[in-house]
Structure formats: C-alpha cells, structure tokens
Amino acid sequence: MSGLFKNDYIIKEQPSPTQEIIQKGIDKETLNKLLERIKEGDLPTKIRTLQILNEKIKLTDIEQRKRFLEEGLEILLENLFDENQRIQELTLRVLESLIKGISLSANASLKIFETISIPRILENDFVFLQLVNTFKALKFIKPHPSILNYLTEMTLSRDDRVRVLGTWGLWRFLNSTRDIRSTEILEGILSKIPSLLESDDETVVEVTLELIKEIATRYQDSGEIIKRSFAWIKAMKEIEKSGSWLIRSELKRTINYLIEVIREYYRMRINESFRVLEDLIQEERYEDAxxxxxxxxxxDIIKWVSQKIKENKREKEKGIEGLLRLVSGPKYLNIHPDLTEKTIYIPRLSYLTIRKKTVENDGNADSKFELNKMKKDLSNLMTKLRSSDRAEIIDALWELYELSNEINSQNVEEFKLFVPELLRIFSSTNNEWVVDKTAKILAKILSILPNSQENINDIAKFLFLEDKHRMRALIFFKYYLKNKWDKNAWELILKYLPRLLTKKKTAIWTLGIIEIIIDTIPSDETERLWELTTILKDLNSKVPEIVERRIKILIEEINKKLKDPRNIRINVKSE
Structure with a gap:
C-alpha cells in the first residue's frame, strides 16, 4: 500500500519527482527536468523518463510539441547512438509521437536527416523500421531547398537503408509541399525504385514495396505510373525466384495489388489499352503484350492481341529471306481459355501446342536408355529440332531438356549429334526460354562428352560481343561449371572478368558463376582462388554499388576456403 497508517488516518506519501511530472503538464520547467534526466540520468532513470515523456506527448497539443522539438531534439537524437536497445526503442517512439501531425522546420528536418544518415544507426532492423515509420509521418512547412538537397543526397548514398529512407523522405516532401519541381522530384523517386528492389537487404526491398503501393495508389489515374507498375511487376517476378519465403510473400501481395490497379485503369480506358498493346507488339514484346x-x-482484347502477334510475326518473316531456319522462338501460339482468375496470366509452355512425345522411356530402363530401341526416336527428335515450325522446335527442346537428366558417359555419344543443331539455335534465338533450355542441354552434354573443348571455345566467343550475346555465354557457363570443374573454361571467364563485372546486367550472372566456382573447385586447385581475389579487390571500386557489396562477401568466402586446413596442406604440398 502506498500510504502510511497514523492515528487511524491514511497519510499519503509525498509524490516522487517522476509522479509530479506525470501529474503536471509539460511547461518549460518540466521540460528542462525531463531533458536533464534523459541526458544525465542512469539507465533506469532514462528509461522511465522516456516512457513518461512518450505518454505525456500524446496528450499535448501541436504548439507544445513544436516547443519540445526546438528544445530537446538534439538530446533525443543523441540517444539513438546509445548502446542500450531499450533506450533506442523508446527514443524512436518519442520522436515519432513528437513529429506526428507537425510540419517540420528546415532546421529540425536537417538535424534528423544528418543523424540517420549514419549507416551504423540503421544496422539494427528494429531501429531502421521504426525510422521508416517516422519518415512516413514526415511533413514540411515549406519546400526549403536545403531539405530537398539533403534528401536527394541520401538517395545517392552507398548504403541501401539510407537510400530508401531518403527516397521515402522525398515522397513525403512531394506530398506535403507544392514545389514547382514536383514532376522532377517524382521522376527522381521513380528512378530509385528499380535499384532498391534489387538490394541484397530484404528489409530494404520490403520497405520499397510499401512505397510502390503508395505511389500506385496516389497515381492510379496516371498512364505513366501504370506503365511503371507493369515494369515493377516484371522486376518483382524475377526477385521472387530467389528471395526468402518471407519476402516472396510480400512480393506476391504487392504484385496482386498492382495487378488490380492496372486492370482497373485499362478496363476504364479500353482505347488506351489497345494503343499500349499495339506498341508492345510493334516492339516485338509479345510476352509483355x-x-x-x-x-x-x-x-476480345486477348483474341485481338493473339491475332496481332501472329500478323506481326508473319510480316517480319516475309522480310527475312534466305534465313528459313532462323529460330526466334514463339512467345505464344495459342491462348489459354481461362483468364478469369485475378492473377498475372503468363501462358505455360504446355499451352503453346499439343505436345507429341517423340522419345518414350518405358520406365524399366530407370536411368539407362535402351539405346538401340531409341535411335529411331532420337532421329525423329532431330527432325523436329530442324523443323521450320517453331512449335515443333519448342517441343523438341522440351523433350531434350527432360532427357538431359539421364545423359551419362555410356549414352552421351548418342546425344553428340544434337550439339551442332543446338549451337545453331543457341546462337540465333532471342527467346529467353529457348536460350536457357538450350544452354542447360548443351552444358549437360558437353560436360560429359570427351574432347568437347572446340565447342566450349565456340560458345566462349560470345564473350567478345555485346551484352545480350555475352549473357548467352554466361548462362551456359553457369550450368556447365556446376556440372563439371573445367580449368580451361574458368580461365576464359577469368580473362574477361573485369569487363563482365563492370556492367550490372552481366555482373549478376558472373557473380553467380564465381559462387559456383568457390563451392565446387577441387581442393588441389584452390590456389587459383588467389588470382581471383586479386582481380576482385582491384575491381571493387570500379563496379556498380550492388556488385561491390557482393564482391566483398565473395572475397570473405574465398578467404574462408583458403584457410580451410585441407586446402592449406594441399597448397603447401604443391609449392
């Protein structure tokens, strides 16, 4: 009981300083007491004072909060550097309560931005996400140039968390002011989204997804934003393939939301939808169409698009004489009838045409082929592969891809005859699915086939060409080196490493190849990793930011590999 009995009366204890503060409003004297305890108090005092402050701020009016910001903002921001997470957590809650509904002055804004631009503060997920919530509530008194300049600087940071906070800050700046450069600011925000989506930090990706939904909602009547939303969906689909289950779930929700926004926009603007689809078809972006x-x-639109694609392909084919065997791969041939479900519709391979299996595996052979029995069927498969009917070619590739899992040293000679035809298709098609499947089949055959160096060299020649052709070689080598360690193939990649890593498009696949090499290189070959480390360190400052971070991680992985006692013994022995 908090009272004392004396002469049958309850005599109340004198209220503690903390209780006095709770009972009083935040006048200047009380504010100074609170700030002194936050700055000078021991850990329990600081924690209790911050708790009281958070409770009191929620009950104060805007003018009192503005006064507190002027007096106490710097002390609060200093607490963000405190090693105690509870102090950080309570400070962020106080900060969020203070800012809510207030239009910040340029001075207060810059103090906050300067503090949270230090990446060390943002390393803790809780602190980072709490600051994201704070940034979502930002309002500004007027479009002061210094605020815009600082937020723009933040979006150029090398740290993804600082960049995404800066982008959110620009979004709030755009929404709370009437700056004459609003179009320029919006374009700046939109230009940052693709690289933020590609961040290795999934928390950054998640925060970016929230921003995307806000932009799509605010500008749901803008044709330009709708087009951007469509591009974002494509990017998210790629990220979905390799992300953790948690980020995949967030990606799926965002994709479904954007699909609804896009659907609603074009259903209300049918004529515009026809114009956009016509442009996609003319650009030969059939899959997008x-x-x-x-x-x-x-x-009706689906049927119209299908017909237009066929017509456009026929016109293109008429203009190409003497190239009867050119394979550009059909994007889509027939349209799946059920398009009522509210998800993105991308026809599956099985919808392209009715597939007739050429090679039948009777199930009794298990992983072995009854080669004599199959020779005729393989011959028919080659006929389909050489066909001028693109659907036949797709079918043949699909069957070869399924069969490639069964290729081994006993039956590889039977598949050798497919190599020239597969190389022809690999070098001539622009269809990504065809490139990928052909690369996988070739990688399996050539990784087992003796004396295949000449073919490997032919594929390596693509590394001399422009990026889209280099990609073919990189896709092949990623599959090939996963199947087999080949020092000659690795030396080819190593030779072109600087050129491949300085461009973002080829860098991602090249890094994937390096990861495979680190994982699969034989112990007696690990000394080759020293040369790789030297090249990577030299390139570190010359590559795109996202690539630079991956390179640092790879260098750490290589160092671990080289420190492995087994590898040390082998390297010493070889010396």
Missing part, C-alpha cells in the same frame, strides 16, 4: 492482355482480362 500477352501478360498485359491477361491482366485486363477482356476476352
């Missing part, structure tokens, strides 16, 4: 038609979900 079919995907967009599937999102809109109008049966």
């Amino acid at each position: 079919m995907t967009l038609a599937g999102i809109i979900g109008n049966e």
Whole structure:
C-alpha cells in the first residue's frame, strides 16, 4: 500500500519527482527536468523518463510539441547512438509521437536527416523500421531547398537503408509541399525504385514495396505510373525466384495489388489499352503484350492481341529471306481459355501446342536408355529440332531438356549429334526460354562428352560481343561449371572478368558463376582462388554499388576456403 497508517488516518506519501511530472503538464520547467534526466540520468532513470515523456506527448497539443522539438531534439537524437536497445526503442517512439501531425522546420528536418544518415544507426532492423515509420509521418512547412538537397543526397548514398529512407523522405516532401519541381522530384523517386528492389537487404526491398503501393495508389489515374507498375511487376517476378519465403510473400501481395490497379485503369480506358498493346507488339514484346492482355482480362482484347502477334510475326518473316531456319522462338501460339482468375496470366509452355512425345522411356530402363530401341526416336527428335515450325522446335527442346537428366558417359555419344543443331539455335534465338533450355542441354552434354573443348571455345566467343550475346555465354557457363570443374573454361571467364563485372546486367550472372566456382573447385586447385581475389579487390571500386557489396562477401568466402586446413596442406604440398 502506498500510504502510511497514523492515528487511524491514511497519510499519503509525498509524490516522487517522476509522479509530479506525470501529474503536471509539460511547461518549460518540466521540460528542462525531463531533458536533464534523459541526458544525465542512469539507465533506469532514462528509461522511465522516456516512457513518461512518450505518454505525456500524446496528450499535448501541436504548439507544445513544436516547443519540445526546438528544445530537446538534439538530446533525443543523441540517444539513438546509445548502446542500450531499450533506450533506442523508446527514443524512436518519442520522436515519432513528437513529429506526428507537425510540419517540420528546415532546421529540425536537417538535424534528423544528418543523424540517420549514419549507416551504423540503421544496422539494427528494429531501429531502421521504426525510422521508416517516422519518415512516413514526415511533413514540411515549406519546400526549403536545403531539405530537398539533403534528401536527394541520401538517395545517392552507398548504403541501401539510407537510400530508401531518403527516397521515402522525398515522397513525403512531394506530398506535403507544392514545389514547382514536383514532376522532377517524382521522376527522381521513380528512378530509385528499380535499384532498391534489387538490394541484397530484404528489409530494404520490403520497405520499397510499401512505397510502390503508395505511389500506385496516389497515381492510379496516371498512364505513366501504370506503365511503371507493369515494369515493377516484371522486376518483382524475377526477385521472387530467389528471395526468402518471407519476402516472396510480400512480393506476391504487392504484385496482386498492382495487378488490380492496372486492370482497373485499362478496363476504364479500353482505347488506351489497345494503343499500349499495339506498341508492345510493334516492339516485338509479345510476352509483355500477352501478360498485359491477361491482366485486363477482356476476352476480345486477348483474341485481338493473339491475332496481332501472329500478323506481326508473319510480316517480319516475309522480310527475312534466305534465313528459313532462323529460330526466334514463339512467345505464344495459342491462348489459354481461362483468364478469369485475378492473377498475372503468363501462358505455360504446355499451352503453346499439343505436345507429341517423340522419345518414350518405358520406365524399366530407370536411368539407362535402351539405346538401340531409341535411335529411331532420337532421329525423329532431330527432325523436329530442324523443323521450320517453331512449335515443333519448342517441343523438341522440351523433350531434350527432360532427357538431359539421364545423359551419362555410356549414352552421351548418342546425344553428340544434337550439339551442332543446338549451337545453331543457341546462337540465333532471342527467346529467353529457348536460350536457357538450350544452354542447360548443351552444358549437360558437353560436360560429359570427351574432347568437347572446340565447342566450349565456340560458345566462349560470345564473350567478345555485346551484352545480350555475352549473357548467352554466361548462362551456359553457369550450368556447365556446376556440372563439371573445367580449368580451361574458368580461365576464359577469368580473362574477361573485369569487363563482365563492370556492367550490372552481366555482373549478376558472373557473380553467380564465381559462387559456383568457390563451392565446387577441387581442393588441389584452390590456389587459383588467389588470382581471383586479386582481380576482385582491384575491381571493387570500379563496379556498380550492388556488385561491390557482393564482391566483398565473395572475397570473405574465398578467404574462408583458403584457410580451410585441407586446402592449406594441399597448397603447401604443391609449392
């Protein structure tokens, strides 16, 4: 009981200083007491004072909060550097309560931005996410140039968390002011989204997804933002393939939300949807055209797009004489009838045509082929591969891909005859699916086939060409080196490493190849990793930011590999 009995009366204890503060409003004297305890008090005092402050601020009016910001902001921001997470947590809650509903002055804004631009503060996920919430509530009194300049600087940071906070800050600046450069600011925000989506930090990706939804909601009547949303969906689909289950779930929700926004926009603007689809078809972006038609979900539009694609392909083919065997790979041939479901529609391979299996595996052979029995069927498969009917070629590739899992040293000679035809298709098609499947089949055959160096060298020649052709070689080598360690192939990659890593598009696949090498290189070959480390260190400052971070991680992995006692013994022995 908090009272004392004396002469049958309850005599109340004198209130403690903390209780006095709770009972009083925040006048100047009380504010100074609170700030002194936050700055000078021991850990329990600081924690209790911050708790009281958070409770009191929620009950104060805007003018009192503005006064507190002027007097106490710097002390609060200093607490963000405290090693005690509870202090950090309570400070962030106080900061969020203070800022809510207030238009910040330029001075207060810059103090906050300067503090949170220090990456060390943002390393803790809780602190980072709490600051994201704070940034979502930002308002500014007027479009002061210094605020805009500082936020823009933040978006150029080498730290992804600082960059995404800066981008959110720009978004709030755009929404709370009437700056004459609003179009320029919006474009700046939109330009940052693709690289933020590609961040290795999934928390940054998650925060970016929230921003995307806000932008799509605010500008749901803007044709330009709708087009951007469609591009974002494509990027998210790629990220979804390799992300953790948690980020995949967030990506799926955002994709579904954007699909609804896009669908609603084009259903209300049918004529515009036809113009956009026509442009996609003329640019030979058939897959995008079919995907967009599937999102809109109008049966007449889908039929129209299908017909237009066929007509456009026929016109292109007429203009190409003497190249009867050119394979550009059909994007889509027939349209799946059920487009009522509200998800992105991308026809599956099985919808392209009715597949007739050429090679039948009777199930009794298990992993072995009854080669004599199959020779005729393999011959028919080659006929389909050489066909001028693109659907036949797709079928043949699909069957070869399924069979490639069964290729081994006993039956590889039977598949050798496919190599020239597969190389022809690999070098001539622009269809990503065809490139990928052909690369996998070739990688399996050539990794087992003796004396395949000449073919490997032919594929390596693509590394001399422009980026889209280099990609073919990189896709092949990623699969090939996963199947087999080949020092000659690795030396080819090593030779072109500087050129491949300085461009973002080729860098991602090249880094994937390096990861495979680190994992699969034989113990007696690990000394080769010293040369790789030297090249990576030299390149570290010359590559895109996202690549630089991956390179640092790879160098750490290589060092671990080289420190492995088994590898040390082998390297010493070889010396």
